[in-house]
Amino acid sequence: MKRYFEHPSWFLLHHTTNINIAQHLSQLPQEANLLSFTIAAISFFEIIGFSGVRSNLIMYLTGHLGMSTAAAAASVNAWNGTEMVLPIAGALAADSRLGRYRAVLIAGVLYLLVSTDYLPTFGITILNNCCHV
Numbered sequence: 001m002k003r004y005f006e007h008p009s010w011f012l013l014h015h016t017t018n019i020n021i022a023q024h025l026s027q028l029p030q031e032a033n034l035l036s037f038t039i040a041a042i043s044f045f046e047i048i049g050f051s052g053v054r055s056n057l058i059m060y061l062t063g064h065l066g067m068s069t070a071a072a073a074a075s076v077n078a079w080n081g082t083e084m085v086l087p088i089a090g091a092l093a094a095d096s097r098l099g100r101y102r103a104v105l106i107a108g109v110l111y112l113l114v115s116t117d118y119l120p121t122f123g124i125t126i127l128n129n130c131c132h133v
Contacts (some may be wrong), residue, residue: 050083 054076061072094103 050080054080 057076057079058069058072061067061075062069065072067075090103090107094100098106
Protein backbone atom coordinates (compact mmCIF):
# COMPACT_ATOMS: atom_id res chain seq x y z
CA MET A 1 0.00 0.00 0.00
CA LYS A 2 1.45 3.36 -1.02
CA ARG A 3 1.76 6.17 1.45
CA TYR A 4 -0.02 9.37 0.53
CA PHE A 5 3.20 11.21 -0.42
CA GLU A 6 4.16 8.35 -2.77
CA HIS A 7 0.81 8.59 -4.56
CA PRO A 8 1.00 10.09 -8.10
CA SER A 9 -1.60 12.71 -7.24
CA TRP A 10 0.63 13.97 -4.41
CA PHE A 11 3.35 14.70 -6.96
CA LEU A 12 0.92 16.44 -9.27
CA LEU A 13 -0.56 18.47 -6.45
CA HIS A 14 2.81 19.90 -5.49
CA HIS A 15 4.40 20.23 -8.93
CA THR A 16 1.74 21.82 -11.14
CA THR A 17 0.37 25.32 -11.12
CA ASN A 18 -2.92 25.19 -13.07
CA ILE A 19 -4.90 22.58 -11.23
CA ASN A 20 -8.26 22.21 -9.58
CA ILE A 21 -7.15 21.52 -6.01
CA ALA A 22 -10.56 20.39 -4.76
CA GLN A 23 -10.77 17.76 -7.50
CA HIS A 24 -7.23 16.65 -6.78
CA LEU A 25 -7.75 16.34 -3.04
CA SER A 26 -10.72 14.08 -3.61
CA GLN A 27 -8.41 11.70 -5.51
CA LEU A 28 -5.95 11.37 -2.62
CA PRO A 29 -6.14 8.16 -0.63
CA GLN A 30 -8.23 8.08 2.53
CA GLU A 31 -5.17 8.00 4.81
CA ALA A 32 -4.08 11.42 3.53
CA ASN A 33 -7.43 12.88 4.55
CA LEU A 34 -7.16 11.22 7.96
CA LEU A 35 -3.62 12.51 8.42
CA SER A 36 -4.56 16.09 7.58
CA PHE A 37 -7.55 15.92 9.95
CA THR A 38 -5.33 14.53 12.72
CA ILE A 39 -2.74 17.29 12.31
CA ALA A 40 -5.47 19.96 12.33
CA ALA A 41 -7.08 18.46 15.45
CA ILE A 42 -3.75 18.28 17.31
CA SER A 43 -3.00 21.92 16.46
CA PHE A 44 -6.48 22.97 17.60
CA PHE A 45 -6.17 21.21 20.96
CA GLU A 46 -2.65 22.54 21.45
CA ILE A 47 -3.90 26.11 21.05
CA ILE A 48 -6.79 25.48 23.44
CA GLY A 49 -4.42 23.95 25.99
CA PHE A 50 -1.97 26.83 25.85
CA SER A 51 -4.76 29.40 26.10
CA GLY A 52 -6.10 27.66 29.19
CA VAL A 53 -2.70 27.55 30.85
CA ARG A 54 -1.87 31.19 30.10
CA SER A 55 -4.18 32.70 32.74
CA ASN A 56 -3.16 30.09 35.31
CA LEU A 57 0.48 30.89 34.61
CA ILE A 58 -0.12 34.58 35.32
CA MET A 59 -1.87 33.66 38.57
CA TYR A 60 1.07 31.43 39.57
CA LEU A 61 3.67 34.07 38.72
CA THR A 62 1.86 36.77 40.69
CA GLY A 63 0.86 34.57 43.63
CA HIS A 64 3.62 32.08 44.36
CA LEU A 65 6.57 33.88 42.80
CA GLY A 66 5.51 37.37 43.88
CA MET A 67 5.83 39.06 40.48
CA SER A 68 3.84 42.14 39.67
CA THR A 69 0.94 41.67 37.29
CA ALA A 70 2.72 43.65 34.57
CA ALA A 71 5.92 41.60 34.89
CA ALA A 72 3.96 38.34 34.87
CA ALA A 73 2.00 39.39 31.78
CA ALA A 74 5.24 40.45 30.07
CA SER A 75 6.81 37.06 30.87
CA VAL A 76 3.81 35.17 29.52
CA ASN A 77 3.75 37.34 26.38
CA ALA A 78 7.48 36.73 25.85
CA TRP A 79 6.87 33.00 26.16
CA ASN A 80 3.93 33.24 23.74
CA GLY A 81 6.09 35.13 21.22
CA THR A 82 8.84 32.54 21.54
CA GLU A 83 6.33 29.77 21.00
CA MET A 84 5.06 31.43 17.84
CA VAL A 85 8.51 32.15 16.35
CA LEU A 86 10.24 28.81 17.04
CA PRO A 87 8.24 26.86 14.40
CA ILE A 88 9.36 29.39 11.79
CA ALA A 89 12.99 28.93 12.83
CA GLY A 90 12.52 25.16 12.74
CA ALA A 91 10.99 25.35 9.28
CA LEU A 92 13.90 27.42 8.00
CA ALA A 93 16.39 24.95 9.45
CA ALA A 94 14.50 22.00 7.99
CA ASP A 95 14.16 23.55 4.55
CA SER A 96 17.67 24.93 4.24
CA ARG A 97 19.85 22.36 6.02
CA LEU A 98 18.19 19.22 7.31
CA GLY A 99 15.62 18.03 4.80
CA ARG A 100 12.15 16.91 5.76
CA TYR A 101 12.89 13.35 6.90
CA ARG A 102 15.87 14.27 9.05
CA ALA A 103 13.95 17.25 10.50
CA VAL A 104 11.01 15.02 11.44
CA LEU A 105 13.38 12.49 13.00
CA ILE A 106 15.21 15.12 15.06
CA ALA A 107 11.94 16.76 16.15
CA GLY A 108 10.54 13.36 17.16
CA VAL A 109 13.60 12.52 19.23
CA LEU A 110 13.51 15.93 20.95
CA TYR A 111 9.80 15.52 21.64
CA LEU A 112 10.38 12.11 23.21
CA LEU A 113 13.25 13.41 25.33
CA VAL A 114 11.15 16.28 26.67
CA SER A 115 8.10 14.07 27.20
CA THR A 116 10.00 11.40 29.09
CA ASP A 117 11.73 14.09 31.17
CA TYR A 118 8.38 15.17 32.62
CA LEU A 119 7.00 11.66 33.04
CA PRO A 120 8.67 10.82 36.39
CA THR A 121 7.58 14.11 37.99
CA PHE A 122 4.03 13.54 36.79
CA GLY A 123 4.01 10.07 38.33
CA ILE A 124 5.40 11.35 41.63
CA THR A 125 2.73 14.07 41.74
CA ILE A 126 -0.02 11.52 41.22
CA LEU A 127 1.40 9.26 43.94
CA ASN A 128 1.71 12.16 46.40
CA ASN A 129 -1.86 13.27 45.75
CA CYS A 130 -3.12 9.71 46.05
CA CYS A 131 -1.34 8.75 49.25
CA HIS A 132 -1.73 11.97 51.28
CA VAL A 133 -5.51 12.22 51.26
